[in-house]
Amino acid sequence: MKVDRLEFKKVVNDAAHLRFNYSQMRIADDSADIREDEIEYLIDNNIHHRVMENSKRSLFGDKVSINPTVEKDYLLLKKYTEYFR
Numbered sequence: 001m002k003v004d005r006l007e008f009k010k011v012v013n014d015a016a017h018l019r020f021n022y023s024q025m026r027i028a029d030d031s032a033d034i035r036e037d038e039i040e041y042l043i044d045n046n047i048h049h050r051v052m053e054n055s056k057r058s059l060f061g062d063k064v065s066i067n068p069t070v071e072k073d074y075l076l077l078k079k080y081t082e083y084f085r
Contacts, residue, residue, distance in 0.1 A: 001066045001074070005057065008064040011074070014081035015048035021084040039080060047073045 022039050041047070051074050054067035066074050 001068070001071045002058070002063045003066065003074075005062055005064050008055070008066075011078050011081050012048050012052055014085070015042070015051075015077045018048075018077075018080060018084070019043050025084070034080065034083060038076060042073075042077060042080065048077060051077065 018039070022043065025034075047070075051066065051070050054070045055064050057064055
């Protein structure tokens with residue numbers, strides 16, 4: 001899977017703050033369409049680190065190639081980082 005470099009950077013940087021955003025959401029308790037087990041999986045296993053380790057830049061540096069083994073994890077990270085924006 002190839003994604004834009006800036007999009008990848010935004011998702012990974014926002015994923016670093018996922019624990020704080022999740023704790024604030026639990027206080028507000030407006031969990032409309034999120035699953036707690038998915039967020040806890042992302043937080044507890046530091047998935048954003050694994051996604052960074054299993055990805056590499058393209059030749060020109062404008063795209064990032066994500067290894068198929070972590071593709072689902074990246075899409076899950078993207079879903080929740082967009083939700084907390």
